[in-house]
Amino acid sequence: MTPFLEVRNLSRSFGRTRALDQVSVAISPGAVHGFIGPNGSGKSTLIRMITGLERRDTGEIFVDGEPQPRLTAAGARRLGIELVPQELALVPLFKVWENIVLGGEDNAIRLLKADARAKARAVLDELGLDIGVDEDTLTLDPGEQRLVMFARTFHRRARLLVVDEPTAGLGEKDSRTVIEALKRLKAKGLTMIFVSHYLSEVLEVCDEVTVMRDGRVAVRLAGATLTLDHMVHEMAGVHAERAIHNRKSAERSKLVIEGRHLAMPPLRQLNLKLYENECLGFAGLLGSGREKAIDVISGAARLWGSVRVRGEFIETPREAVRAGVGVLNGSRSLSIVPGWTVLKHVSLPSLEQTSRKGFIDSRREREGADAATRRLRVKGTLEDELEDLSGGNQQRVLLARWLMCGSDVLLIDEPCVGVDIAARAELLAAIREFASSHSVILASSDPMDLVECCDRVLCLRKGAVVKELAGDEITEKAILRATMTSQGTVLEPA
Amino acid sequence: MDDTSIRASADALNLMASDRSPFDTNDDIRRERKPPDRNILDRERIIDGLKEWGLPIVFAAILITFSILRPSTFMTAQNAINVINNSSSLLLFSLAATLALVIGEFDLSFVAVADLVGILVGILVTSYGWTSGAAILCALVFGLVCGAAIGIVNGLFVAKAFVPSFVTTLAVGSIAAGLELALQGGITGGMKQISVIALPESLQDFGASTFFGSPIKWTVVLVFGFTALLWVALRRTTPGRQAYAVGGNPMAAYLAGVPVAALRIVAFALIGVIAALAGSIALAERGYFNMASPPLLLPAYTAAFLGAAVLAKKKRFDVLGSAFSVFVLLVLNNGLSLMNQPRWIGSAISGLVLLVAVLLNRPKNRKV
Numbered sequence: 066m067t068p069f070l071e072v073r074n075l076s077r078s079f080g081r082t083r084a085l086d087q088v089s090v091a092i093s094p095g096a097v098h099g100f101i102g103p104n105g106s107g108k109s110t111l112i113r114m115i116t117g118l119e120r121r122d123t124g125e126i127f128v129d130g131e132p133q134p135r136l137t138a139a140g141a142r143r144l145g146i147e148l149v150p151q152e153l154a155l156v157p158l159f160k161v162w163e164n165i166v167l168g169g170e171d172n173a174i175r176l177l178k179a180d181a182r183a184k185a186r187a188v189l190d191e192l193g194l195d196i197g198v199d200e201d202t203l204t205l206d207p208g209e210q211r212l213v214m215f216a217r218t219f220h221r222r223a224r225l226l227v228v229d230e231p232t233a234g235l236g237e238k239d240s241r242t243v244i245e246a247l248k249r250l251k252a253k254g255l256t257m258i259f260v261s262h263y264l265s266e267v268l269e270v271c272d273e274v275t276v277m278r279d280g281r282v283a284v285r286l287a288g289a290t291l292t293l294d295h296m297v298h299e300m301a302g303v304h305a306e307r308a309i310h311n312r313k314s315a316e317r318s319k320l321v322i323e324g325r326h327l328a329m330p331p332l333r334q335l336n337l338k339l340y341e342n343e344c345l346g347f348a349g350l351l352g353s354g355r356e357k358a359i360d361v362i363s364g365a366a367r368l369w370g371s372v373r374v375r376g377e378f379i380e381t382p383r384e385a386v387r388a389g390v391g392v393l394n395g396s397r398s399l400s401i402v403p404g405w406t407v408l409k410h411v412s413l414p415s416l417e418q419t420s421r422k423g424f425i426d427s428r429r430e431r432e433g434a435d436a437a438t439r440r441l442r443v444k445g446t447l448e449d450e451l452e453d454l455s456g457g458n459q460q461r462v463l464l465a466r467w468l469m470c471g472s473d474v475l476l477i478d479e480p481c482v483g484v485d486i487a488a489r490a491e492l493l494a495a496i497r498e499f500a501s502s503h504s505v506i507l508a509s510s511d512p513m514d515l516v517e518c519c520d521r522v523l524c525l526r527k528g529a530v531v532k533e534l535a536g537d538e539i540t541e542k543a544i545l546r547a548t549m550t551s552q553g554t555v556l557e558p559a
Numbered sequence: 560m561d562d563t564s565i566r567a568s569a570d571a572l573n574l575m576a577s578d579r580s581p582f583d584t585n586d587d588i589r590r591e592r593k594p595p596d597r598n599i600l601d602r603e604r605i606i607d608g609l610k611e612w613g614l615p616i617v618f619a620a621i622l623i624t625f626s627i628l629r630p631s632t633f634m635t636a637q638n639a640i641n642v643i644n645n646s647s648s649l650l651l652f653s654l655a656a657t658l659a660l661v662i663g664e665f666d667l668s669f670v671a672v673a674d675l676v677g678i679l680v681g682i683l684v685t686s687y688g689w690t691s692g693a694a695i696l697c698a699l700v701f702g703l704v705c706g707a708a709i710g711i712v713n714g715l716f717v718a719k720a721f722v723p724s725f726v727t728t729l730a731v732g733s734i735a736a737g738l739e740l741a742l743q744g745g746i747t748g749g750m751k752q753i754s755v756i757a758l759p760e761s762l763q764d765f766g767a768s769t770f771f772g773s774p775i776k777w778t779v780v781l782v783f784g785f786t787a788l789l790w791v792a793l794r795r796t797t798p799g800r801q802a803y804a805v806g807g808n809p810m811a812a813y814l815a816g817v818p819v820a821a822l823r824i825v826a827f828a829l830i831g832v833i834a835a836l837a838g839s840i841a842l843a844e845r846g847y848f849n850m851a852s853p854p855l856l857l858p859a860y861t862a863a864f865l866g867a868a869v870l871a872k873k874k875r876f877d878v879l880g881s882a883f884s885v886f887v888l889l890v891l892n893n894g895l896s897l898m899n900q901p902r903w904i905g906s907a908i909s910g911l912v913l914l915v916a917v918l919l920n921r922p923k924n925r926k927v
Contacts (some may be wrong), residue, residue, distance in 0.1 A: 365814060386816030399814060402807035404875060413804055414815045420797045466815070 710831020
């Protein structure tokens with residue numbers, strides 16, 4: 066039988082990084098094929114190529130055995146390849162039916178309302194979805210909104226559905242709704258590509274799974290080899306057992322930070338204790354609440370709960386800074402003031418300490434910033450604009466500001482995003498050095514960051530802590546198991 | 560793990576950190592930049608020069624052009640004094656606009672607030688007979704307090720309720736304009752205006768007296784002093800630096816512990832005070848008219864953007880840049896009026912200058 070879709074030796078480079086390297090996959094009609102792999106393993110590049118959103122450097126794509134030398138987004142759609150993107154692409158103020166027919170209207174000029182409504186109704190019935198066509202999109206559950214996106218692709222008579230992370234950011238119940246719908250689509254014989262970080266869901270829906278790593282196909286799993294254990298093992302890859310950091314089993318005498326009942330959707334509840342000289346890590350996928358962990362502790366975004374730093378309650382980042390807690394955020398848009406020099410960025414939190422009667426003391430400002438940036442070996446001068454520095458240097462500058470400020474606790478979120486490998490090692494070394502005499506909370510989507518830095522790791526899944534790892538239990542595999550597989554099947558770390 | 564091994568591992572960490580070869584001194588991470596070209600006609604060099612000196616060049620060109628076209632009237636001391644003595648309103652408004660832009664917001668209400676305070680003070684000192692020196696002072700202070708209060712309302716809506724400042728100040732400005740109309744009923748004799756002669760003499764003196772024998776008005780000196788004060792406050796003090804941080808990236812400022820909400824409220828209050836000052840000074844200089852101030856909102860913002868785009872090398876909003884731009888605009892209009900040109904030409908030309916300025920400073924590498 067000809068595969069519905071076949072790709073051969075696809076490659077794509079972005080600058081010097083090879084995002085995709087000689088990837089070949091065949092997907093037979095009616096099959097549900099899963100792609101899994103760590104961030105940056107090439108999954109999204111591959112599906113963007115299949116849906117015509119990304120051009121290829123070399124390689125071939127066949128649909129129904131026909132070569133597709135120049136696949137565009139419109140071309141892919143004509144062939145029946147439909148992408149359900151990770152982000153919701155619905156117009157919130159539209160009715161459900163309007164969203165379903167959007168982009169797939171029969172008549173380019175006139176919208177035949179009655180006709181379109183009927184068609185949307187038919188699609189929803191066919192999918193067995195309990196959603197009214199006249200409901201407001203805004204009032205639907207997040208899970209139901211995903212289903213409307215499936216219905217939209219179905220309305221366009223999709224033959225291959227490419228589903229990218231359909232349950233990211235959804236709670237347990239909404240995830241179930243989506244997975245059940247996917248299984249119904251599968252029963253109807255629809256060919257699908259399923260990309261997800263939740264391995265249990267992949268196992269539930271897929272017939273075969275391709276594990277990707279560093280832009281290559283690591284292994285193809287099907288039938289008897291398709292088990293959770295195999296998937297975790299293959300994803301972790303070569304550096305699975307690399308334990309770098311000599312962990313301190315912290316003498317838990319001095320409590321530095323205590324957080325109680327912290328919540329900020331999707332984080333449902335978090336209790337934490339940070340002791341002196343400890344590096345506490347937060348692991349979890351996007352949507353697990355890990356991305357909110359630092360915000361709830363610093364007070365930047367907190368719906369519920371309380372945080373005490375050495376007994377003092379803190380409600381806002383300002384109070385946190387005054388209590389000696391610094392925040393370092395990997396997202397540049399949350400940390401860089403456009404057009405500002407290194408000097409201004411470093412001194413910003415300490416201005417009130419170093420100024421005299423409100424007037425900036427340039428000499429003290431410069432001396433403090435100079436000492437702090439020297440300690441962290443920041444390249445470039447204080448007069449350079451921070452935007453012009455490399456990612457790793459930017460992060461070190463933003464770390465230096467807390468040295469200048471005299472903070473003894475750091476809250477760090479995604480420190481290594483957009484930082485190259487060499488700079489990453491330097492940055493993590495700086496964080497470890499800081500943690501050896503102070504305290505650090507580190508949240509990262511990359512388990513290796515945590516393995517290399519932390520003394521204790523809290524693993525989050527679907528908004529709650531599912532596992533606490535300490536000391537030598539902290540390995541990439543253990544973190545992947547705890548964050549990516551469902552609670553019932555959490556395996557004891559080896 | 561016992562104590563000694565903890566220490567050992569800590570030592571190992573330190574060793575790791577210090578043994579690691581620091582960065583190669585010759586590996587420069589800065590992005591490569593084109594070395595400066597010695598050729599004086601190099602295109603980039605000319606553009607860079609224009610960006611840095613564009614506004615002074617335009618100013619000089621305006622001066623030279625009008626000196627040639629109107630040699631007898633334009634390049635005279637009297638004309639220069641005229642321009643300077645008529646600058647207080649626009650200068651104050653441009654300060655208000657600059658302050659709003661520094662914190663990354665808009666304020667559309669300050670001209671209406673100025674008019675409101677103008678008529679308020681005017682009524683107090685005429686209809687209500689607050690004519691003694693102390694009473695006039697009270698009226699002026701009352702005006703400033705009203706301006707500050709309106710500014711605080713703006714600030715609370717923006718900083719605490721997170722209503723976009725454009726919308727908030729549009730609404731507050733409309734309310735202020737409405738109140739101004741309502742207050743017109745309080746003018747003695749059912750007039751729609753308060754002429755300068757109707758004002759108490761001491762207030763007239765305040766608006767007309769000159770600075771220690773020089774021909775420059777006291778009020779203008781006051782406004783210049785205020786400009787300098789605001790420049791120092793924004794560039795040399797902690798709250799000033801923090802205000803720029805809020806304007807540049809409010810989230811980054813918030814996470815760095817900057818009191819974002821307080822700064823926004825204070826900035827809007829200060830804008831209110833500046834507006835009140837502008838209203839009171841205009842009253843003392845010219846009296847209050849039905850069509851109170853000339854349309855100065857747009858020129859105020861034009862000056863602020865022009866100053867940011869061309870004068871300051873770093874493209875930030877700056878008090879001195881705005882002040883200089885105000886005089887460019889005023890001289891341009893003055894010259895055109897000496898040539899009996901209609902008003903629209905001045906407006907159109909200043910708009911064109913602004914367009915060219917922002918075009919020269921457009922962000923690079925933008926796709927969307």
